[in-house]
Amino acid sequence: MIRLIHRIEDGLLVALLLAMVILAGVDILARSLLGGGILWIPPLLRVMVLWLGLMGAVLATRTREHISIDLVNRLAKPAVARWISVLTSAFTAVICGIVAVSATEFVKVAREFGDLAFGDIPAWPLQIIIPLSFGLMALRFAIQTVQAALNQLPEDND
Numbered sequence: 001m002i003r004l005i006h007r008i009e010d011g012l013l014v015a016l017l018l019a020m021v022i023l024a025g026v027d028i029l030a031r032s033l034l035g036g037g038i039l040w041i042p043p044l045l046r047v048m049v050l051w052l053g054l055m056g057a058v059l060a061t062r063t064r065e066h067i068s069i070d071l072v073n074r075l076a077k078p079a080v081a082r083w084i085s086v087l088t089s090a091f092t093a094v095i096c097g098i099v100a101v102s103a104t105e106f107v108k109v110a111r112e113f114g115d116l117a118f119g120d121i122p123a124w125p126l127q128i129i130i131p132l133s134f135g136l137m138a139l140r141f142a143i144q145t146v147q148a149a150l151n152q153l154p155e156d157n158d
Contacts, residue, residue, distance in 0.1 A: 006062065013055050020048050043118035047126045054133035061140040085148040093141035100134035107131060 027041040074081075107127050115123040 009055070009059060009062070013052065013059065016048060016052050016055065020045060020052065023048075040119060047117060050126075051129045054129050058133050058136045058140070061137045061144075064144065082148060082151055086145055089141050089145040089148055093138050093145055096134045096138035096141055100131045100138055103127075103131035103134055 023041050023045060027037045027045075031037045107124050107130065110127055111122070111124040117123040117126050
C-alpha cells in the first residue's frame with residue numbers, strides 16, 4: 001500500500017511538471033506566432049509552481065532528502081546523534097503541524113470571502129495544497145521521530 005502511495009505521489013509530480021512544460025511551451029508559441037500569449041496560462045503556471053514545490057517538499061520528507069543541517073549528527077556519537085534526530089524530527093513535525101493548521105484557516109477564510117485566483121476560478125481549491133502538504137510532512141516527521149526513537153530509520157523509504 002505504501003509503495004502505491006509513493007508511486008501516485010511520483011506520478012503526480014511527473015504529470016504536473018510535464019503539464020507545466022507543455023503549457024509554458026504553448027504560451028511561448030502563442031506569443032511568438034500569434035502576437036500574444038494565452039491569458040490564463042501564466043497565473044496557472046504560478047499556481048502549478050506552488051503545487052510542484054510543496055509536493056516536492058513532501059517527497060523530500062518521504063526520502064529524508066530535505067534540507068537539514070546535520071553537522072552535529074556527523075560529529076556526535078551514534079546514541080547522541082539518534083536523540084538529536086528524535087528531537088529535530090519531533091520539532092519539525094510540530095512546526096509543520098502548526099503551519100498545516102494555520103494554512104487550513106487561511107484556506108477557510110479564502111473560501112468564505114470568495115477569493116478568486118484568476119478569472120472566475122476560486123482561490124481556495126488551488127491553495128488546498130498548503131495545508132495538505134504541511135499536514136503530510138508533519139505526519140511523516142512524526143513517523144520519523146518514532147522510528148528514530150526506536151532506532152529503526154530505514155535506509156530508503158522506497
